[in-house]
Amino acid sequence: MNYHRKIIGIFAVVLMLGLTSCIDLLNEITINKDKSGTAFVGIKVNGIAGLINLDNDFLDKDVKNSIVRFPSQSASRIEGIEGISKVETYTKLVQGKLGVQFNFKNQKALNQAYYSLLGEEKKWFYPKMVKVSTHKVKIRNMSPFIKRYFEENDNLLSDNDLLKYLNYTTVIHLPSKVKDDSFNKGKLSKDGQTLSYSINMKKILEEDAACGNSMKY
Secondary structure (H helix, E strand, O other): OOHHHHHHHHHHHHHHHHHOOOEEEEEEEEEOOOOOOOOOOEEEOOHHHHHHHOOOOOOOOOHHHHHHHHHHHHHHEEEEOOOOEEEEEEEEHHOOEEEEEEEEEHHHHHHHHHHHHHHOOOOOOOOOOOOEEEEEEEEEEHHHHHHHHHHHHOOOOHHHHHHHEEEEEEEEEEEOOOOOOOOOOEEEOOOOOEEEEEEEEHHHHHHOOOOOOOOOO
């Protein structure tokens, strides 16, 4: 199964098993003062979806194995990248998420990791997924990529109603307070150092909603 198809396939399985829940494709980044940090990329499950037991017999064996292997395959794509360290996998839905977490030395390492997770080698002329400069962070708009992928694989979620339970969520933790007027979407934490926002997948696919952002701190 293609790596990207596997991600969407996991969405479909979890959504069908827990329709009262929301599933987030989560991109969570913590940035330190020296521009190093930690990132998590994967799936976050909420509500009853987090209680799903992968040992249940009603899950197809191939689907079950695909879900279990997803985090380790993600980790194998980024291990060995210069500036990437402490790679950790989340392999159980009862942990609340599936995916990979890692430390990055700088934005170069972070962007190389993102492209590797997408199955590509980062070339010098490729745009940065995340740009970290002095007191500013810019997140690339991934909506065109997401929309194109769903259009090319329209059979992965044949029930369009399932999309309303699927979100693309970004969470950015910064070393100091975010300036109130410096971002165009999202909600700040009480301490002002964390910006989070979710875009429903239905809006991305049907309304061209953008999931990019920028912020100053």
